Amino acid sequence: MLFSPAITRLVDVFRRLPGIGPKTALRLVFFVLSMEKEEVEEMARALVDAKRRVKHCARCRNLTEQDICSVCRDERRDQSLLCVVQEPRDMMVIEKTGQFKGLYFILHGALSPVEGFGPEELKIPDLLQLMKTGGVKEVIIATNPNVEGDATAFYIAGAARPLGIMVSRIGFGLPVGGDLEYADELTMTRALEGRREI
Amino acid sequence: MFIKDLILTNFRNYEKEKLQFAPGICIVQGANGQGKSNLLEAIYCLCFGRSFKNYKDSDLVKWERPFYFIQGTVVLQKHPYKMEVGFETGKRRKVVKVNGKVDKKFSLEGNFPVVFFVPEDLEMIRRGPEERRRFIDREICQISALYRDYLIRYNRIIAQKNKILKENIQKKELREMLHVWNRQIVHFGSRIIKIRNEMISIWSSLASRNYACLFQESQLLSISYENCLGIKEITTDIEEIEKTFQNEIKKTEEEEMRRGYSLLGPHREDLLFLLDGREARRFASHGQQRSAIISLKAAQIQFFNDKKEKPLFILDDLFSELDEFRMEQCFSLFKGAEQVFITITRKDNYLEPFLEKFSDFSFFHVSEGKVMELKENGKSRTFC
Ligand SMILES: Nc1ncnc2c1ncn2[C@@H]1O[C@H](COP(=O)(O)OP(=O)(O)O)[C@@H](O)[C@H]1O
Ligand SMILES: [Mg+2]
Ligand SMILES: [Zn+2]
Numbered sequence: 320m321l322f323s324p325a326i327t328r329l330v331d332v333f334r335r336l337p338g339i340g341p342k343t344a345l346r347l348v349f350f351v352l353s354m355e356k357e358e359v360e361e362m363a364r365a366l367v368d369a370k371r372r373v374k375h376c377a378r379c380r381n382l383t384e385q386d387i388c389s390v391c392r393d394e395r396r397d398q399s400l401l402c403v404v405q406e407p408r409d410m411m412v413i414e415k416t417g418q419f420k421g422l423y424f425i426l427h428g429a430l431s432p433v434e435g436f437g438p439e440e441l442k443i444p445d446l447l448q449l450m451k452t453g454g455v456k457e458v459i460i461a462t463n464p465n466v467e468g469d470a471t472a473f474y475i476a477g478a479a480r481p482l483g484i485m486v487s488r489i490g491f492g493l494p495v496g497g498d499l500e501y502a503d504e505l506t507m508t509r510a511l512e513g514r515r516e517i
Numbered sequence: 518m519f520i521k522d523l524i525l526t527n528f529r530n531y532e533k534e535k536l537q538f539a540p541g542i543c544i545v546q547g548a549n550g551q552g553k554s555n556l557l558e559a560i561y562c563l564c565f566g567r568s569f570k571n572y573k574d575s576d577l578v579k580w581e582r583p584f585y586f587i588q589g590t591v592v593l594q595k596h597p598y599k600m601e602v603g604f605e606t607g608k609r610r611k612v613v614k615v616n617g618k619v620d621k622k623f624s625l626e627g628n629f630p631v632v633f634f635v636p637e638d639l640e641m642i643r644r645g646p647e648e649r650r651r652f653i654d655r656e657i658c659q660i661s662a663l664y665r666d667y668l669i670r671y672n673r674i675i676a677q678k679n680k681i682l683k684e685n686i687q688k689k690e691l692r693e694m695l696h697v698w699n700r701q702i703v704h705f706g707s708r709i710i711k712i713r714n715e716m717i718s719i720w721s722s723l724a725s726r727n728y729a730c731l732f733q734e735s736q737l738l739s740i741s742y743e744n745c746l747g748i749k750e751i752t753t754d755i756e757e758i759e760k761t762f763q764n765e766i767k768k769t770e771e772e773e774m775r776r777g778y779s780l781l782g783p784h785r786e787d788l789l790f791l792l793d794g795r796e797a798r799r800f801a802s803h804g805q806q807r808s809a810i811i812s813l814k815a816a817q818i819q820f821f822n823d824k825k826e827k828p829l830f831i832l833d834d835l836f837s838e839l840d841e842f843r844m845e846q847c848f849s850l851f852k853g854a855e856q857v858f859i860t861i862t863r864k865d866n867y868l869e870p871f872l873e874k875f876s877d878f879s880f881f882h883v884s885e886g887k888v889m890e891l892k893e894n895g896k897s898r899t900f901c
Contacts, residue, residue, distance in 0.1 A: 432680035
């Protein structure tokens with residue numbers, strides 16, 4: 320055995336993080352071992368603390384330390400407008416533009432049977448509840464422009480339509496259920512852009 | 518389009534080879550097992566960023582080596598493109614670069630006019646339908662980036678749909694879920710059907726002419742697209758195809774739920790070879806089947822005749838079982854190419870009479886993973 324059990328264990332822990340292979344994990348371990356004891360303790364506390372405090376907002380599933388996140392509590396925001404995104408970082412991107420004044424709902428994924436993500440896992444029933452009782456008039460679906468993102472958009476749109484809610488899809492600029500031919504042009508444009516890149 | 522130079526590092530049985538090529542006909546000669554096919558595979562990888570069959574990148578790495586690396590220059594419409602394709606086994610990392618820039622989407626695929634022949638193609642008629650579908654897809658992907666994009670999405674959708682069909686969910690919920698995937702199946706599937714139909718009918722009419730004229734076979738060859746919608750004449754109207762598809766998929770829904778996998782779509786189609794209206798798979802001789810396949814290959818070559826850019830042909834072992842007459846016919850097709858790579862095993866000068874009609878040709882000798890260009894010395898050229 321080249322390394323002590325404690326080191327091996329820590330390597331294994333780091334390797335669970337996304338994008339960290341065995342080499343990087345080992346480098347991180349060596350770095351941690353070279354740090355001051357207080358610093359390492361602070362790091363460990365920060366990890367546990369974040370995990371203990373941060374939870375999903377009961378309304379939009381944003382990451383927050385309160386029951387209801389600050390975005391949802393902001394009364395200047397338009398309650399009738401709801402944007403559905405896949406990940407918290409998608410919400411951040413939209414927030415940065417400063418253009419969107421409504422509220423969000425974060426799915427933390429997209430419909431993908433292969434990966435075990437169904438409507439329950441994405442809390443789509445909660446989303447529907449919010450649409451029914453939260454005074455939502457318009458839903459903008461901003462899931463990723465791939466087959467899973469599209470399937471999620473279609474599913475939500477299908478459930479929202481009977482409620483008389485207007486549904487649109489950004490990233491494509493076309494209403495769900497409308498003419499998908501436009502998406503073809505997009506694919507085409509992408510292919511052409513790829514061609515221009517060389 | 519043509520390949521100007523190529524550097525192979527740890528690719529298959531090549532350790533390190535630096536090669537220069539000129540437009541025209543490049544004859545690659547060598548005994549069996551020396552690396553001719555591997556060289557042609559490397560050229561294919563250079564153009565498309567991956568191998569042509571279902572080879573994994575780890576198969577392409579020279580045994581016991583940590584990586585493979587292919588570099589080379591592809592000249593397309595007089596512009597040189599510096600291509601790099603590499604794979605590291607340990608990190609399972611694949612990198613494709615075009616002119617030094619990482620190309621994540623393999624955006625060149627579909628833009629390079631390449632026709633590729635491998636001996637396995639000859640088996641196609643007798644093999645199962647998935648083999649023929651793979652052939653259709655490989656060939657169309659090479660000329661249409663759009664088709665490739667549709668196909669990748671479509672296959673992903675089918676995997677997702679099959680998963681929910683296997684899951685144990687309540688019927689009403691299952692229907693709702695099927696709906697969101699079927700909707701995309703209809704969308705992308707219809708486009709795949711439309712493109713397949715257009716391509717196959719072009720190939721079919723050229724191939725049947727080749728079968729009769731080029732190879733002087735007496736029967737009538739037709740290649741029929743067995744589409745999943747069971748339509749004789751597919752319209753060019755995409756909405757029409759979508760409508761039919763939508764109706765059919767609705768009808769299949771119950772059975773799909775019962776059987777637990779998807780039953781309708783381009784992933785269940787086939788290509789049928791008919792001689793005088795009879796299925797070649799069941800009734801044609803081995804020789805007739807060969808002629809049919811080569812007629813189809815020739816059709817793919819002719820497809821490029823009216824295109825602006827002259828294509829590249831990569832033909833592995835095409836001549837091994839052809840008689841002189843058929844060989845001559847094949848050579849006549851090479852006029853339409855900017856560059857042709859063709860492998861042979863024979864050492865003698867039996868191709869000389871055919872090559873006389875071409876001004877540009879070069880010879881390469883392959884032996885144990887080493888390639889040597891044979892320059893013309895005096896009037897006769899010898900392999901030794
Ligand atoms: N990954 C690999 N590493 C080393 N050698 C390989 C690899 N893959 C195939 N080979 C060798 O390459 C040779 C086959 O070369 P190939 O190009 O198919 O021959 P041919 O000249 O008959 O077309 C075989 O001897 C095989 O052992
Ligand atoms: Mg070979
Ligand atoms: Zn919230």
